[in-house]
Amino acid sequence: DGGITQSPKYLFRKEGQNVTLSCEQNLNHDAMYWYRQDPGQGLRLIYYSQIVNDFQKGDIAEGYSVSREKKESFPLTVTSAQKNPTAFYLCASSINRGETQYFGPGTRLLVL
Amino acid sequence: KNEVEQSPQNLTAQEGEFITINCSYSVGISALHWLQQHPGGGIVSLFMLSSGKKKHGRLIATINIQEKHSSLHITASHPRDSAVYICAVWDTDKLIFGTGTRLQVFP
Numbered sequence: 112d113g114g115i116t117q118s119p120k121y122l123f124r125k126e127g128q129n130v131t132l133s134c135e136q137n138l139n140h141d142a143m144y145w146y147r148q149d150p151g152q153g154l155r156l157i158y159y160s161q162i163v164n165d166f167q168k169g170d171i172a173e174g175y176s177v178s179r180e181k182k183e184s185f186p187l188t189v190t191s192a193q194k195n196p197t198a199f200y201l202c203a204s205s206i207n208r209g210e211t212q213y214f215g216p217g218t219r220l221l222v223l
Numbered sequence: 224k225n226e227v228e229q230s231p232q233n234l235t236a237q238e239g240e241f242i243t244i245n246c247s248y249s250v251g252i253s254a255l256h257w258l259q260q261h262p263g264g265g266i267v268s269l270f271m272l273s274s275g276k277k278k279h280g281r282l283i284a285t286i287n288i289q290e291k292h293s294s295l296h297i298t299a300s301h302p303r304d305s306a307v308y309i310c311a312v313w314d315t316d317k318l319i320f321g322t323g324t325r326l327q328v329f330p
Contacts, residue, residue, distance in 0.1 A: 153320030
């Protein structure tokens with residue numbers, strides 16, 4: 112079964128800690144994306160990657176970091192510099208940038 | 224003002240009703256997406272269109288590029304259609320998302 116997986120589904124973090132959200136896809140897609148969703152707002156782009164070993168900042172990249180060492184994987188690290196990290200995080204992928212995006216199930220991050 | 228506006232924000236319907244959700248945008252676009260977000264949070268892409276009309280089962284999406292407007296229609300609505308429907312447009316190099324329309328269909 113092809114698809115995108117994100118883990119964990121729920122994540123709790125203490126203030127001041129870094130935390131890494133996993134995103135894996137077996138769709139052989141080149142492009143991958145991280146979005147943040149807050150109540151009452153549309154999804155906002157954090158980072159995207161069009162090819163291995165390359166990634167670009169989105170609209171709200173401050174306090175986040177990513178890596179793209181493998182085509183299948185695009186982990187997102189929420190650093191302690193992110194002042195308001197509690198949110199729902201969605202990973203997506205597409206064959207190329209501009210094509211239909213396929214979304215993972217999301218990770219809900221709660222800072223305690 | 225948001226670059227992508229959806230209406231209504233919330234919608235309730237009885238099973239079997241015809242549903243229309245609207246999306247207006249203010250930027251020049253190359254394509255528009257309709258997405259469905261289930262209560263658990265997962266998102267599914269329903270349509271990507273840049274002109275005319277597309278149909279998939281009971282769902283129909285239309286777009287009018289000149290008027291910068293798109294509609295999503297659901298015929299013979301069913302409780303399993305209850306979800307948040309999101310419109311998103313491609314502006315040069317990124318997707319801009321609307322805030323979504325929450326649909327509840329009651330038996």
